[in-house]
Every structure is written in structure tokens, then in C-alpha cells.
Amino acid sequence: MAHDDAAPALPNDLSAFWMPFTDNRAFKARPRLLASAKDMHYFTPEGRALLDGTSGLWCVNAGHTRAPIVEAIRQAAGELDYAPSFQLSHPKAFAFAQRLTAILPAGMDHVFFGNSGSEAVDSALKIALAYQRAIGQAGRTRLIGREKGYHGVGFGGISVGGLPNNRRAFTLLPGVDHIRHTYDPAAHFTRGQPEAGADLADDLERLVGLHGAETIAAVIVEPLAGSAGVLVPPKGYLQRLRAICDAHGILLIFDEVITGFGRLGAATAAERFGVTPDLMTLAKGLTNAAVPMGAVGVRAGIYEAVTESAAAGIELFHGYTYSAHPLAVAAGAATLQLYADEELFARAAGLEGRWEDAVHSLKDAPHVKDVRNLGLVAGIELTPREGAPGQRAAEVFQLCFDAGVLVRVTGDIVALSPPLIISPAQIDELVGKIGEVLGRVA
């Protein structure tokens, strides 16, 4: 199935582009290129279709090259290419911020814009520190993350993050500590949230005991950890974390870069779990990934404390040239409208049972050690090959690519997060092809 008759020319030298998080040598020896996309599919330069099981990188939640978003970007590009973001702005930035707060939890009334999830994370950490200072708690400088957490690649994000490969080669922020992760190697084939494990949140009390609450500014967690291989929060865990933060004056930050915008069948994970954080990072599905954008949702009271306690002049010495860039704002506004028009968050919620049954049908497939799921997310954990961790999953990724489905692998876990427009037949196709590949891989 060719999407476009005019196949783009293939580059004959791939060396100049240093690819991120990529085995550059292997990739350049055997490239995997995507030339175009429509709805649920990518198309290779040769015109081969790939069913997108990962929404790109957890971000194209409404499906690819959707007409209202494409049109909004086109229109905006001809109207206002750029407006300086410091001491100036453009009207649509304010309208978009207001529109966005309308789908955030009640009381999350302000947003700060950046260009990526990593920038949203660094912005949220800085806002947390600025807030503590503004309310007279300048001694609260410590930031707490969680083991196995992924919060992007800024120095702030890797410091609070808990993935060893992303940290070990770099200098990290001082004064950062981590609560324990929620991965339970003994839990197998849990459907939805695990019943046990809320008490894992009590690990925060250990760090309060160790460091003193008066030194801790904020705790950041992914409500559902994605990059670590889909770790679903145990029932009551996030509620408990919220209660401990409240008891000790610690801000709670949810990193919703992948859980926002319908991934868990609601606008945010905060809404799904009924737990409201103080700050929330967003990116990816915010613009359906059509233009890069990140944002921090900020609870009322935090914005006021920082802006009102400052001396006249700039209140927060932080921001980006492209904060609320006109093209990103246009893409974001069209994306939120499309989510609403097609009721995509509710659609994802409605598909969750079908999705759960489909992914758990892989329980008895070769090499499958565990299957986890929530919303339109699933993690299929494979038994690692003896002495070669990650290799089996890497082969599954390539074989799936060859078989016409795009999956993502992290370690020995196949992580799935399809666009919210996936049809039941496409769910079967995706899971069926993965099952077939698992039967072929050694």
C-alpha cells in the first residue's frame, strides 16, 4: 500500500546526523526511515505501510497528519511566524493557555510553556524551588525523584530521573534523592492497577526522616512510568504520595508527558486517578507532536506566590525564546479541538477493555514473562536472552518493523501506546503480528 506515488529520494550519506538515543553505527548500516504518515500508519520511502503501535514516541495521540491540525499550522505560518516571548507575546498564546487549563484538574489555573518534555521538567523543578523560596522556605532545595523514573534529558531531568544509563556518564544536580520504584518482579499478568503496593509510597517518609522535610522542595513522579517499561501505579499509591507531600509541605509534581491527553482514558492521569498534583508537566500529545511544545500546569497559589512576592520586575528568571511559539500554539489549539470533537479521551476509555483482552492474549506466547496494561498502554515483558539483555526485544522490534507494525522496546519490554483512533481490528492486527513475531524469534 503506497501512500504517495512520488517516493522521496533516499539520502546516500547518513553520517552528518548524530541520532539521539540510537545505535548510530547499526542504524546507518541498516536504516529504518519513515517518509510520510496518515492516521494509523507510517509509510517508508518505498511506500511500505507500518501500523503505528506507539503513536510515534507516545505523542501522536489523534493519529497522523490530521487535517484540522495540518490546516491550523499552515494558516498560522502565514499569519505570524514568530513573536518574541519575553515582555511581548501574541493573543493566541493566552487563549490557548486558558483553553488548556480548562482540561487540567480544577485549580490548575496557569501554564508555563516550553518546547519539549525535558524543558517542561526543568521548568517545573525551577518553579517548585522558586515557590518554596517565595513562601519563606528557601531551605527547601532538595528534589526527590523515583528509581526507574524518566524525566527527559536536561540536567534536572536526569538528576531526578532513575534510569542508570541516562545518568552515569554525566554530572548530576546536587541534593537530589530517589524513592524506590514500584516494579514488582513477582507480579505477573496483572490487568490494570495492582491491588498491592500502595505502601511503596511510604518510602517518601524514609527520605523525610533522613533529610528533614524542611530541606525538601518537591517530589516528581510519572503517574504511570513509561520509559522504564510500563509500570502501572498500585491502587492507592498516588493518593498516599499526595497525603505524605501534604503532611510535610512538599510539592507533588506529576510528569504527565506521556500520560496526558487521553493516554489513560482521561485528559490527564491526575483526572483518571483522582489525585491532583501541584505542578504537572505536559508535552507530546499537547500538539499531537505536529510542532514541538511542552508545558507546566501550575496550581493556583503557586503562580500568585511567586509573582506577588517578587520585587517589581521579572518575577521568574526563566523562559525560552520559543515559549508559546505561534505554530505550536496553533497546533495545540487545533489538537485540543480535535480531541474534543472526536471525544478521543472517552474513546480511549471505551477501548480499554478490548485492548486489555488483546494484549493479555499474548500471555502464553513464547518468551512472554509478564503483560501489564492501563488505558491504551501495554508493556509486554520478555524473558531476557541468557547473557544478552535487551537483545531479544531488539530483534522483536526489527522483525515487527519488517512485518509492518511499529512497536517500541525498552530493555526486554515491548511498550505499546497506539493512537487513540485505533480500531478494534487494528488492535487485533497489532497484537497478532507481535504474537507471530514472538513465535519466530529465538
Ligand SMILES: Cc1ncc(COP(=O)(O)O)c(C=O)c1O
Ligand atoms: C515522562 C517523560 N518525561 C519527559 C520526557 C522528555 O520529553 P522530551 O523528549 O520531549 O524532552 C519524556 C519523553 O519520553 C517522558 O516520557
